[in-house]
Amino acid sequence: MRGALFMMGAMCAYTVNDAFMKALSDEIPLFQAIFFRGVGAVIFLALMCRVLGQLRFRFAVRDWGFLLLRTAGELGGTFFFLTALFNMPIANVSAILQVLPLSVSLAAALFLGEALGWRRLTAIFVGFVGVILIIQPGGADFSIYSLYAVGAVACITMRDIAVRRMSREVPSVFVALVAAVGVTCLGGVGSLFINWQPFTVTSGLQLAGAMSFLIFGYIASVSAMRSGEIGFVAPFRYTSLLVALVLGVLVFGEWPNALALAGGAVVVATGLFTLYRETQLKVRHSVVPDRVR
Structure with missing residues (x-):
């Protein structure tokens, strides 16, 4: 139950973050917003790595390859997702992103x-419908x-597959730090080609x-994975x-049509x-060897 509460808290935090970023788009260009938000995330994650003793760089070349691939997925996912978020109803973007468990399962296969049995394959097909x-x-x-938004799904799927191939020697907070540095650099480079806008009190508070x-969403999501069984905790991600x-109704006056809701x-x-x-498959695989022995 603690893990489920952490997951719900993480999803709520991530979605509120999305709402702040969407509101910020009225005054601040996309790349400028990505850059300044990234600076804050990098500082926090660097301090967190330092405190946890995870700020180390001696990993196998193979792990560095998957780390860079994951970071590339994070860059693409951030750009595509925020571009969609700045121009679409927040509920529609969030609904499309909910297909991620299906796309990751398909990519893993x-x-x-x-x-990947026929039941899950059918579920994936229906989900894409x-x-x-x-x-x-x-x-x-x-x-x-x-x-x-679909492009964001593809990039985040690549990111998650890269994590699965990475060895456990690479600390999770360090992985997040490298991704945050990459996203911040993306915002910085993109900002060179736009006209920066001054922050007002409102946009500063939104940022x-x-x-x-x-930051809270990241901490809560890591805590969720460490506090409960993933099979029990994962469904609570749909809280987002x-x-x-x-938030779409109360903050932005948006409501998806009937087809989008369906x-x-x-x-x-x-x-x-x-x-x-x-x-169910994990439970079955863990029980059968005991019976054999």
Whole structure:
């Protein structure tokens, strides 16, 4: 239960961070916002690495390769996600991102050789149909920025697959620090080609809020993974969609249409089924050897 509460707290924090960033887009350009938010995240994560004794660099070349691949996925995911967020209803973007457990399962089967039965494969197919309902290609509510959200899913999937191939010798906080440095550099380079805007009191507070909730979300998500079984904790990540719906209505006056809501429900349902099947398979694999012995 502690792990579930941490996961709910993490998802709430990440979504509130998204809302602050979306509100910030009215005054501050994308790359400028990425840069300044990243500076705060880098400082915090560097201090956290130092305190935990995880600020070390002697890893195998293979691990550095996967670390750089993960960072590349983080860069692409950040750019595509925030671009979509700045131009779409927050609930729609969040709903598309909920397909991540499905896309990671499919990628793990394709690139890592992990087993994928027909039930989970069917669930993944149905989940992607749900994404199409949210995007509504060719419909009156279609936005090209929906494809940016799909691009974010692809990049984050690559990021998560790279983590699976990384050895446990690479500390998790150090991985996050390297990603934060990469994203901050992305914002810095992109800022060279835009006109910077001065921060007002409102935009400054919004940026501070985004950084604070992002940091809290990171701490809570790590605590969630360390406090409970992943099969029990993971489904609570869908809290973010509910929070996004509420914030979309109360803060931005946005409400997804019926098709988008139906698509979001399909994505969540198939994601929960996939997590359930993975949990059942893990239990089965852990019981069979005991019976054999």
